[in-house]
Amino acid sequence: MRAPTSSFSRGARARRAAAASLAALVLAGAGCKVLDVENPNNVVDAALDDPAAAPPLATGTVGSTIRALNAMLDVYGTATDELDFVGSQDGFFQLDVGNVSRAVLQFSDNGYLQLASARWTGDESIRRLAAFDQQNQLANRNDLATSYLYAAINYVTIGDMFDDFPIASNRAEGAAPVGEAQMSLVYDTAAAYLDRGLVIATTTNNAALRTQIIAMRARAKYSKALWAKLNPPTRQAGAPEPVANPLVNDPGASADAAAALALMGSADFTLTVAPTSNGTAGNNFGNDLNSRREVRIGQAYATPDPAAQGQNRTLVVNGQPAIALADPVSGQPDPALRARVSALINGGNFLPAIVVSAREMQLILAEAALAQGNTAEFTTRVNAVRAFTPGLPAYTGAGVAPQELLAHMRRVNLFMQGRRLADMYRFGQRDPRWQQSSAAYTTRGCFFPITQTERQSNPLVTPNSACES
Known part of the structure; x- marks a missing residue:
């Protein structure tokens, strides 16, 4: 026999039903505006026009660069002999066996997206902070010098690790790629940024920043000269063929390297960056x-x-x-x-x-x-x-x-x-782990391509890489 329902339970249910009906009427009468809320943590684009935003913009450039380096070193190392794949992810396996030019691999795609984001963040920081500086509204000019340095790191990384890249893309607005034959231009941009950063660091008498900038400029000039030795990519049949004249001898790179060493002294100097759990993330x-x-x-x-x-x-x-x-x-x-x-x-x-x-x-x-x-x-x-x-x-x-x-x-x-x-x-x-059919094995000079997410969202990207054919 079913237990009888108490009068208390029936009354409680009635009160709950009435309350629900009243709430529905209130929401309907308010036109659902109760759901129109503002998140105080949201930062609108106009807020970045305030010169007080300069330190966060510079810090954001540093953080996005660290995330990008972390993601790219992961896949770059796997594509070389420095790291061996031992897990369960097919994307790492493909890199490990030399298929560096495949656009659909999720891990190189992630690296591309992180680096593209860092490139845009650095350029945007420079654009805004340079405007503040011209108006004498920049409280700490080292923020702009730092932005120049880390933006240059991104450009050099792009040149060192990618066969092509759409540099001019602006958030949701895609741009055409630079072009494989023109990718050395990214090193020129890096050097120009470092030139400007060095002027500021010299004016502010920031010795640490000067040292980092000059050393990075040496690397940018060296990398451009090395890029020229590997491009265009060269098909190889049988045994690997070294570059006929593999040694880099760039006067600008040497001059900057010597100048950087003079500032470093006898120390085992490094510019080292690291992700953190509460700052840059990206591990x-x-x-x-x-x-x-x-x-x-x-x-x-x-x-x-x-x-x-x-x-x-x-x-x-x-x-x-x-x-x-x-x-x-x-x-x-x-x-x-x-x-x-x-x-x-x-x-x-x-x-x-x-x-x-x-x-x-x-x-x-x-x-x-x-x-x-x-x-x-x-x-x-x-x-x-x-x-x-x-x-x-x-x-x-x-x-x-x-x-x-x-x-x-x-x-x-x-x-x-x-x-x-x-x-x-x-x-x-x-x-030895490269497959004989892979791009790294068959073609000297193949690096990462523009990856799948960019290709699907940017109609101006047309796959025509010699390394993908």
């Missing part, structure tokens, strides 16, 4: 290496742990990674590489990225000296780099050939800094 690389473990340090560099499932991590012995790549002078596992690998595998999810360094400046000068036949200067410069790592003996000129040593020094001292793929191409090296 693609650290997450994929140390948490999700889609990738590990390449086995050409460090020995995989045979006890790990799928060998998805680096072997650690006595607290140090087991290094597989030997220093060609001492014949021992390279301690410079060991230090770098250790920092990465023990760095957690938010890994720092080295943008420029004293080591890179010395290597730019060493390469220029070697290109000029000045072996004494080359030896001095490479030994300056070797001196940064305790335990490395000096190079005397005996044994290993100078160009072979240069390639090795760049390989370990610029590890996971976005330089490796260009070096592999120009020195005639291949990752």
Whole structure:
């Protein structure tokens, strides 16, 4: 027998029904305006016209650049021999086997989107802060110099990692790509930005910013000269073919490298940036290496742990990674590489990225000296780099050939800094994991394409890359 409903329950239900009806009438009478609310955290575009917005604009440029570098190093390293795919994501597998030019891979697409966003953010920050500066409304001119520096980092990264890019796109307004044959122009833009930033940093007497800007300008000029050696891409049949004259000797890059070193002094200087959980976010690389473990340090560099499932991590012995790549002078596992690998595998999810360094400046000068036949200067410069790592003996000129040593020094001292793929191409090296049908294997000089999201949203992008054919 069903229990009777109490009078209390019937009254409560009636009151709830009446309240619901009244609420419906109120909403109807108000025309639903109760839902028209304002979020005090929203920032409208007009608010950025206020000179007080200058510090957040500069900080936003820095943050977006860090996110972009983090996302791009993740996929760039996987496309080289620096990282090996060991996980479950097909996109990483495709990169690992050399299919760098596929536009549909989600991870390179993410990197593209992060870098495109950072490029726009930097340009927009410069546009607004330069206007404030012209009107004498910029409280701290170093904010503009910083924007110039980080915008230049984005432009150099675009040139180093992409075959083409629609630079002039403005939010929802797509622009035509620069064109593969014209991509060296991004380095010119970077150098021009750095010129302007240097004027400001000199005026404000900001020595730290001056050092970073001059070093970055050396890298931009060097990268442009290296780009010219790899473009247009060259089809290769059979064994990899090194560039006939692979060494870069750019007077502007050398002058800036020497000037930067004069400011750095004897320190092992680096411009290092890192994502954070409460600021820049964007931990693609650290997450994929140390948490999700889609990738590990390449086995050409460090020995995989045979006890790990799928060998998805680096072997650690006595607290140090087991290094597989030997220093060609001492014949021992390279301690410079060991230090770098250790920092990465023990760095957690938010890994720092080295943008420029004293080591890179010395290597730019060493390469220029070697290109000029000045072996004494080359030896001095490479030994300056070797001196940064305790335990490395000096190079005397005996044994290993100078160009072979240069390639090795760049390989370990610029590890996971976005330089490796260009070096592999120009020195005639291949990752054993590259498939023989892949773009990286068959065509020297192929980098990332304009990816699928941009192609679907921008009708001005027409795929015609030699690396995709």
